[in-house]
Amino acid sequence: MKKNILELHEVSMFYGQVKALQNITFNVREGEWLAIMGSSGSGKTTLMNIIGCLNKATHGAVFLDGEKISRLNARDLTVIRRDKIGLIFQQFHLISYLTAVENVMIAQYYHSMADEKEALAALERVGLGHRGRHLPRQLSGGEQQRLCIARALINHPRLILADEPTGNLDEANQNTVMDIFHQLHKQGSTIVVVTHSPDVAAHAQRIVYLEFGRMVKDVQNAHPHGRAGAPAEAGR
Amino acid sequence: MKKLTSWALIRQNLSRKPVRTGILAVIVFLFSFTLYCGTVIGQGLSQGTRTTAERLGADALFVPYGYDAKVQSSLLRGEPSSFYMDRRFSEEVRQEKGVEKVTAQLFIATLKASCCTLPVQLIGIDPETDFVVRPWMASAIDRPMRDDEVVVGSKIVGQVGDTLTLFGKELTIAARLEPTGMGFDTSVFLEIDRARRLLLASELGPRLNLPAGLDRNAFVSSTLIKAAPATDIKELVNRISQKYAAAYNLDFVVVAGMITDMAAKLSFFSRCIHVFSGVLWVLGALVMALVFSALIRERKKEFAVLRIIGASRSALGRIVMREALLVSLSGAFAGVAAAMLVTTLFNAYIGAVLDAPSLEPGPLYRLAAAAGALLLGLMTGPLACLPAMRKLGRIDAYIIMREEL
Ligand SMILES: Nc1ncnc2c1ncn2[C@@H]1O[C@H](COP(=O)(O)OP(=O)(O)O)[C@@H](O)[C@H]1O
Ligand SMILES: [Mg+2]
Numbered sequence: 011m012k013k014n015i016l017e018l019h020e021v022s023m024f025y026g027q028v029k030a031l032q033n034i035t036f037n038v039r040e041g042e043w044l045a046i047m048g049s050s051g052s053g054k055t056t057l058m059n060i061i062g063c064l065n066k067a068t069h070g071a072v073f074l075d076g077e078k079i080s081r082l083n084a085r086d087l088t089v090i091r092r093d094k095i096g097l098i099f100q101q102f103h104l105i106s107y108l109t110a111v112e113n114v115m116i117a118q119y120y121h122s123m124a125d126e127k128e129a130l131a132a133l134e135r136v137g138l139g140h141r142g143r144h145l146p147r148q149l150s151g152g153e154q155q156r157l158c159i160a161r162a163l164i165n166h167p168r169l170i171l172a173d174e175p176t177g178n179l180d181e182a183n184q185n186t187v188m189d190i191f192h193q194l195h196k197q198g199s200t201i202v203v204v205t206h207s208p209d210v211a212a213h214a215q216r217i218v219y220l221e222f223g224r225m226v227k228d229v230q231n232a233h234p235h236g237r238a239g240a241p242a243e244a245g246r
Numbered sequence: 247m248k249k250l251t252s253w254a255l256i257r258q259n260l261s262r263k264p265v266r267t268g269i270l271a272v273i274v275f276l277f278s279f280t281l282y283c284g285t286v287i288g289q290g291l292s293q294g295t296r297t298t299a300e301r302l303g304a305d306a307l308f309v310p311y312g313y314d315a316k317v318q319s320s321l322l323r324g325e326p327s328s329f330y331m332d333r334r335f336s337e338e339v340r341q342e343k344g345v346e347k348v349t350a351q352l353f354i355a356t357l358k359a360s361c362c363t364l365p366v367q368l369i370g371i372d373p374e375t376d377f378v379v380r381p382w383m384a385s386a387i388d389r390p391m392r393d394d395e396v397v398v399g400s401k402i403v404g405q406v407g408d409t410l411t412l413f414g415k416e417l418t419i420a421a422r423l424e425p426t427g428m429g430f431d432t433s434v435f436l437e438i439d440r441a442r443r444l445l446l447a448s449e450l451g452p453r454l455n456l457p458a459g460l461d462r463n464a465f466v467s468s469t470l471i472k473a474a475p476a477t478d479i480k481e482l483v484n485r486i487s488q489k490y491a492a493a494y495n496l497d498f499v500v501v502a503g504m505i506t507d508m509a510a511k512l513s514f515f516s517r518c519i520h521v522f523s524g525v526l527w528v529l530g531a532l533v534m535a536l537v538f539s540a541l542i543r544e545r546k547k548e549f550a551v552l553r554i555i556g557a558s559r560s561a562l563g564r565i566v567m568r569e570a571l572l573v574s575l576s577g578a579f580a581g582v583a584a585a586m587l588v589t590t591l592f593n594a595y596i597g598a599v600l601d602a603p604s605l606e607p608g609p610l611y612r613l614a615a616a617a618g619a620l621l622l623g624l625m626t627g628p629l630a631c632l633p634a635m636r637k638l639g640r641i642d643a644y645i646i647m648r649e650e651l
Contacts, residue, residue: 092556103551120556
């Protein structure tokens with residue numbers, strides 16, 4: 011059995027009176043594709059921010075790649091985030107005045123060293139090889155999300171973390187993005203996708219359900235959606 | 247493609263907002279410009295004043311009552327003026343104890359001269375006793391001036407051998423003086439008796455309004471005195487004026503005092519300039535601080551993204567700091583360069599405007615002033631962005647990401 015990349019023990023997040031997360035406990039194995047599903051306000055983004063080293067849980071322990079990250083300071087979290095995690099957002103969060111390839115290179119720059127060839131190869135992999143010189147606003151939503159994925163992948167993260175990656179995309183683009191995720195998964199990447207969409211969750215091997223900040227279900231998906239995108243039962 | 251570094255980020259950012267960048271650079275430009283100009287002009291003036299004292303060689307001047315200010319402006323700036331006193335005073339005062347040298351000069355303000363579009367100061371000097379102008383003339387002419395000859399100051403137009411028309415008489419330029427930084431530079435010198443005759447023969451002659459009792463053939467404008475070594479000049483001047491003031495209706499100027507007055511005026515001037523550049527700096531830094539603070543607010547999202555992809559807080563700090571530095575650098579360099587150009591080109595004019603003799607300070611002084619203005623200008627941006635930098639620390643990526651939703 012593969013080792014755990016991510017372990018959460020009794021993780022809780024309180025914003026004053028608001029209990030955004032309560033006693034979340036689960037593990038993610040290397041190479042696993044996990045979906046975290048729940049309706050709006052159920053605490054998905056809060057959980058993703060904790061896993062993604064953007065924020066610290068108020069209670070509980072989080073281990074990433076064997077290292078306890080739940081008590082690290084902001085500076086160390088930045089280093090972990092940079093070295094181990096590839097983040098993908100619903101809003102893309104690209105730098106508007108940098109070209110596509112520069113948006114990828116900037117991630118390389120803060121990680122180690124900008125390498126244009128490698129950055130272009132990453133764009134190639136998400137089907138944007140010919141759009142390297144374009145600014146984000148010159149790209150469609152789907153292309154921007156692919157660019158965001160290329161940026162997330164460029165430093166070979168241990169964990170790919172996506173928050174509603176298809177939330178702003180139409181169906182065709184959603185399929186393209188899910189295809190890319192399938193490829194990454196096949197190549198051995200560990201993926202955690204946060205989503206309110208059963209369609210998106212259905213692609214994952216395993217689904218964790220959140221409701222009002224609590225984990226209500228943790229189920230294996232017997233029949234994940236294939237790359238062809240044939241409809242399948244979401245494994246409830 | 248260009249290499250992607252944080253410098254590249256910064257350049258792109260600065261050029262994305264040319265107006266904002268320009269305003270910030272202009273602020274630093276103005277500050278560096280003022281600082282350099284003020285420092286160098288101030289130094290030029292005080293140097294000019296000091297050399298004036300040294301070059302004049304006289305310790306005190308006696309002039310007709312009420313003309314003490316006139317003679318100063320004439321000496322320092324060559325402002326033409328005419329006033330008359332009895333020549334006999336210069337002969338009598340020679341006998342006083344403590345007086346080493348005495349010479350008289352005759353000032354004539356011409357209204358028109360072929361040499362100059364502006365009125366020039368004619369100065370008649372007594373070749374027998376002169377100790378003031380001669381040192382400068384000796385290097386220019388080594389024989390007595392002929393009747394139709396003049397010696398001109400360094401700023402009078404015309405070559406040696408050219409003629410000048412003064413009071414309808416054509417006079418030949420026999421020599422030109424070295425630059426002195428004072429009124430002599432715009433004066434024309436000739437023998438004192440000849441000057442008096444020229445004046446009387448001219449159209450001014452009949453209308454000449456000499457004080458009562460003055461011999462039409464023996465008047466001068468000022469009497470210059472050099473004291474013997476180790477003489478108390480104040481005491482000497484007091485003694486002389488007590489004895490002669492009533493008879494000759496005298497006023498006096500102690501050269502050292504004139505220089506002190508000038509120095510006081512100058513130190514006030516340079517204090518003003520420095521206060522002004524200080525105020526400019528504070529205001530500039532304040533404006534910059536506001537702009538940087540607005541800039542960080544405006545770029546919060548961008549910075550949050552950079553944080554998310556792994557930029558540390560100090561990396562963001564470096565971006566802001568370097569932007570500030572780059573803006574200051576261009577402003578300060580341009581400011582100092584422009585100031586150097588202006589002070590070099592308009593040095594003489596500046597002295598005239600400020601009522602003081604001015605000599606451009608030496609290259610070393612200018613270099614030091616340039617380095618100082620550059621450094622202080624350079625510091626403006628980085629210092630001004632320090633308060634804004636604290637905002638960077640408060641950029642909590644995930645909060646900003648939430649706000650974007
Ligand atoms: N910074 C915060 N301060 C206060 N409450 C917050 C904050 N972030 C999230 N919450 C609250 O936590 C709950 C979960 O939010 P979130 O994780 O964004 O849910 P989801 O992503 O599933 O829509 C919500 O009730 C939200 O209002
Ligand atoms: Mg959310």
